[in-house]
Amino acid sequence: MAQLCLPVGLNVTELKQLDSLIQKHRLIQKGRFIYRTGDSFTHLYAIRSGSVKAYTLTSDGQIQMTDFFLLGEIMGLDAIATKRYHSNAVALQTTSICEIPFHQLEQLSLKIPALQQQLFRLMSQEITSEQNLVTWLGRKNAEQRLAAFLLNLSNRYHQRGFSATEFHLSMSRTDIANYLGLAVETVSRILSKLSEQKTIAIDKKFIRILDMDCLHQIVNVGKHDSLPCIAHHA
Amino acid sequence: MAQLCLPVGLNVTELKQLDSLIQKHRLIQKGRFIYRTGDSFTHLYAIRSGSVKAYTLTSDGQIQMTDFFLLGEIMGLDAIATKRYHSNAVALQTTSICEIPFHQLEQLSLKIPALQQQLFRLMSQEITSEQNLVTWLGRKNAEQRLAAFLLNLSNRYHQRGFSATEFHLSMSRTDIANYLGLAVETVSRILSKLSEQKTIAIDKKFIRILDMDCLHQIVNVGKHDSLPCIAHHA
DNA sequence: CATATTTTTTGATCTAAATCATATTTTTGG
DNA sequence: CCAAAAATATGATTTAGATCAAAAAATATG
Numbered sequence: 001m002a003q004l005c006l007p008v009g010l011n012v013t014e015l016k017q018l019d020s021l022i023q024k025h026r027l028i029q030k031g032r033f034i035y036r037t038g039d040s041f042t043h044l045y046a047i048r049s050g051s052v053k054a055y056t057l058t059s060d061g062q063i064q065m066t067d068f069f070l071l072g073e074i075m076g077l078d079a080i081a082t083k084r085y086h087s088n089a090v091a092l093q094t095t096s097i098c099e100i101p102f103h104q105l106e107q108l109s110l111k112i113p114a115l116q117q118q119l120f121r122l123m124s125q126e127i128t129s130e131q132n133l134v135t136w137l138g139r140k141n142a143e144q145r146l147a148a149f150l151l152n153l154s155n156r157y158h159q160r161g162f163s164a165t166e167f168h169l170s171m172s173r174t175d176i177a178n179y180l181g182l183a184v185e186t187v188s189r190i191l192s193k194l195s196e197q198k199t200i201a202i203d204k205k206f207i208r209i210l211d212m213d214c215l216h217q218i219v220n221v222g223k224h225d226s227l228p229c230i231a232h233h234a
Numbered sequence: 235m236a237q238l239c240l241p242v243g244l245n246v247t248e249l250k251q252l253d254s255l256i257q258k259h260r261l262i263q264k265g266r267f268i269y270r271t272g273d274s275f276t277h278l279y280a281i282r283s284g285s286v287k288a289y290t291l292t293s294d295g296q297i298q299m300t301d302f303f304l305l306g307e308i309m310g311l312d313a314i315a316t317k318r319y320h321s322n323a324v325a326l327q328t329t330s331i332c333e334i335p336f337h338q339l340e341q342l343s344l345k346i347p348a349l350q351q352q353l354f355r356l357m358s359q360e361i362t363s364e365q366n367l368v369t370w371l372g373r374k375n376a377e378q379r380l381a382a383f384l385l386n387l388s389n390r391y392h393q394r395g396f397s398a399t400e401f402h403l404s405m406s407r408t409d410i411a412n413y414l415g416l417a418v419e420t421v422s423r424i425l426s427k428l429s430e431q432k433t434i435a436i437d438k439k440f441i442r443i444l445d446m447d448c449l450h451q452i453v454n455v456g457k458h459d460s461l462p463c464i465a466h467h468a
Numbered sequence: 469c470a471t472a473t474t475t476t477t478t479g480a481t482c483t484a485a486a487t488c489a490t491a492t493t494t495t496t497g498g
Numbered sequence: 499c500c501a502a503a504a505a506t507a508t509g510a511t512t513t514a515g516a517t518c519a520a521a522a523a524a525t526a527t528g
Contacts, residue, residue: 059454080358123357124314130364137371138415181372220293
């Protein structure tokens with residue numbers, strides 16, 4: 001569990017203690033739930049391979065994607081306060097997850113200051129990442145949202161040592177559209193346009209980013225910005 | 235410091251220790267900054283009275299509101315990961331804040347399990363609250379967003395023992411619009427409409443909710459819902 | 469307290485993206 | 499391997515809300 005262990009810098013004994021907590025793995029088939037809204041919260045889940053989507057149902061029964069989790073990421077942090085999961089987590093492909101009993105983790109973090117710090121850090125990161133999503137949804141047009149989404153995935157894969165320019169788009173167009181607050185047709189149209197102008201290339205679920213700069217430019221340059229070049233280099 | 239102390243249930247010694255951490259108060263005049271983006275993170279801030287807006291600047295220089303903080307709420311949780319504040323926090327009125335040195339709080343929470351738990355809880359709540367905002371922005375129309383916003387404020391005041399139906403709208407229309415991803419004109423128009431139909435009454439910065447049910451109905455009933463009554467009672 | 473400045477409101481027009489309508493491609497499952 | 503179902507793509511039309519424009523109200527300031 002990269003996110004929990006690596007950045008922490010524990011000694012051998014501490015590492016062993018933490019390791020003993022996170023022994024239990026599970027393989028989830030595509031389309032299966034890891035947890036559902038209202039299930040009582042006992043574990044955090046770390047993704048060892050594969051990917052997961054998390055969504056909530058709004059009061060009027062519509063689906064709202066709240067997160068995509070990729071390899072190395074931790075699910076369930078939003079459930080700590082209420083001791084119930086708030087969303088439904090579904091595997092987007094065959095996914096290996098690691099179960100982390102939260103109560104025991106909490107106990108252990110009392111004894112290992114660096115672990116407590118890492119937990120605070122993880123949760124704070126999650127807050128920031130949701131804030132960023134709010135910013136995209138509130139202020140950006142469809143093309144900017146999609147470009148930002150692709151760059152975000154690219155970054156996250158890159159951070160885990162995978163290619164930043166070629167990766168698996170495991171979520172459907174519908175899921176992406178929902179996540180970004182757009183219509184499926186809009187997502188499809190923009191992906192087509194980006195393909196046409198050779199910014200990306202898509203083969204089924206596989207995406208290759210051909211012109212990363214172009215994506216950055218789309219994201220960074222507001223439509224009222226009269227000096228795109230300067231904005232880009234700033 | 236309701237949020238930090240009350241729900242925790244500490245013994246006398248622990249309470250004293252916590253109390254000694256959160257002695258320092260400060261009065262902030264309207265329009266003054268509590269922190270700015272990039273300032274190094276040392277304290278969490280709890281609001282004792284007044285209110286604060288938090289916003290970020292996007293890469294193309296636009297303002298994006300990320301939060302409004304009311305009395306009893308804690309600011310700065312998003313800065314823990316990076317040790318830098320990510321947003322600008324500005325007082326919306328004369329505001330009394332309480333400074334909480336985070337490093338010491340972290341140390342203390344190693345010794346007081348209930349305090350650690352409360353911190354996890356607070357951060358988890360913040361994650362959930364941002365997720366909710368994402369849901370509003372992604373799926374709701376202008377009227378629903380504004381109704382949800384008013385109900386959210388109402389709830390938060392109510393939780394602290396204030397009136398749920400009459401409160402101070404300390405943020406400007408522009409701030410609200412920005413927060414909800416709308417144009418000022420749209421916010422103004424909808425507030426006018428709600429006033430006209432006696433759902434709310436606004437006198438300068440003071441708002442009175444006359445028909446709470448109506449607001450709930452606006453929020454809960456999707457436009458495609460053919461049975462608003464049923465949806466409302468579900 | 470009178471004038472300047474900012475904020476809010478209201479109206480008219482325009483546009484990005486939703487919706488509607490099909491067609492095409494991909495996936496599923498017998 | 500083929501038919502049915504699901505997902506994706508593309509074109510035409512509509513619309514919610516942005517933008518533009520201007521007045522009215524509130525607030526600040528000398």
